[in-house]
Amino acid sequence: MRQILVDLAKCKGCRQCEKACSNAHSATTENSKPISRVKVLFTRPENGKKGSPYPMRCHQCEFPKCAEACMSGALIKTKEGIVIHEDERCVGCWMCVMTCPYGAIFRDVQRKVVVKCDACLHEEIPACVAVCKFDAMKVEESE
Amino acid sequence: MNSYDYIIIGNSAAGIGCVEGIRKMDATGSIAIISYEDIHAYSRCMITHYISGHIDEKKMYFRKENFYTERNTTPYLGRRAKKIIRSSKIVRLDNGEELHYKKLLLATGAEPAPYDVTGNSLDGVYFLRTAADSEAVMNDVVKGGKAVILGGGLVGMKAADALNERGMDVTIAIASSQLLSQTMDRYGADIIKNAVESNGIHVLTNSPVKCILGDDHVTGVEFESGQTIPADLVILAKGVRPSTILAKTCGIDVDYGILVDEFMKTSDNDIYAAGDVAEALDLIRGGKVVHAIWPNALEQGRIAGMNMAGAQIAYQGGIGMNSAEFFGVAAISMGLCRSRDEEGLEVLICKDEEKGTYRKIVLQDNVIVGAVCIGNVECAGVFNGLILNRTDISSIKDLLLEDDFDYAKLVGAGLG
């Protein structure tokens, strides 16, 4: 399966991955603003300065809490090991938001559906990995 | 007689979770799944969305239509299991057919609690548990007609929302003083009450019902206070109770629900139980409890399935939790968070009345045991993870109520 890995030591917190991700997923968002599926968070601020960056993305959990909580079947773990989301089935109940321990599911409030990382399965390289100038993101393919 | 390695009674969250769990461990063992409902695996939680007209019948299915064939599972739909004969490991169906099992899962779920009030069987009075119920309600919806929902739990609220959307004039009547009184705290429930009331749904609190009025078809509801309101449609939404009849008659241990150990096994070594029917480990308080919610049913079913197929996976225990959106107000509650749970616990609260946001964290010895998030719900999942992992949050306590609290704060504190 495909895993997107992050090397925290290399991340500078420039947030280019966020931009690349929302661009890569902008085709399907109708009128609402495209939302990135990766979010660069920061640890506790220190001495008035921003903390260290932490690019938070879906871990494609082995037993995904989000999909087990999804009452519509919109979130499904595929044979490839990726948890995918189907907009047409989603009813915006936010059960998945309530259960993902990383906060890796994002609400599109306008469309009343969620979005999450699909590992850019149909692309050779995920958009966030491709754009990162600092080599902080890596894609790993395993059996 | 047909013989199966695994038989599952119940074709809903727990039953389907079990098929998925078995197939993680055992690709070839034979599986049969039985349900008296003659319909592909559908989500009960979606039946109000069906009534509202947001989705069609097929969108209630929570797994693809080729689910059974892909997993080499034989469905017995429209068949009720009548009896379990443990000595010979047989399930007898309502058509007399007998099926032999090696391992059996009871995932018979719950049924509406009986509501003993005069008029409860008049035409136009419904329980709301199955797809068939929702079909019946659908056929009775009259735009501009009056609907009365007796009960203000999640099912009642979702039903009110759906009927309001179909253009009915909806009243929710509850005996207590608070909506969602089993799951939400008072302040949170008041925000939700405001939202539904300002969208035209009436809420009658402290209104115990005396009787439902009508000759053949319902015409109204009379309350103990003497007040009467007209009704064309009444939904009885007074909660559910576990469907334990099969378990009781075959002699396995049943308390309120079917008692299971940490492996989801009942008092019979070859019979497991999961979901709304199972009384399983409570993560926060210890002891056993029925948390009748979708995520727990699916997870328990999956764990039972893996164990039926030879794994030894322990259930970590469940918590009560709920999430829904009412008229644009997203509301999540989990763990010990009702106002009456708070005694002896530490409570952190922040609210912004203008923005309509509210966050409450309930702590016991610096471990989160409950939370409410309204409006801004993005970090609810992180709180959920902290509850499940029983994380000591001392080092990030001052950040829990911050707007930008998120997973990175755990990582920074070495808790990620």
Ligand SMILES: Cc1cc2nc3c(=O)[nH]c(=O)nc-3n(C[C@H](O)[C@H](O)[C@H](O)COP(=O)(O)OP(=O)(O)OC[C@H]3O[C@@H](n4cnc5c(N)ncnc54)[C@H](O)[C@@H]3O)c2cc1C
């Ligand atoms: C309207 C509504 C809205 C809900 N909304 C939410 C929500 O938003 N979030 C949430 O977490 N939960 C919600 N729930 C609760 C949720 O649906 C249940 O927790 C969940 O369905 C439990 O799954 P289960 O598999 O344990 O049992 P059930 O869903 O009750 O299924 C039981 C299965 O067993 C079968 N069965 C029972 N007895 C027999 C027998 N003797 N022979 C053959 N088959 C039998 C039934 O046909 C069915 O297939 C809602 C429930 C309702 C009714």
Ligand code: SF4
């Ligand atoms: S969204 Fe969250 S729970 Fe779901 S697979 Fe990704 S990390 Fe796991």
Ligand code: SF4
């Ligand atoms: S918001 Fe959508 S994806 Fe998330 S649990 Fe609800 S239906 Fe499933």
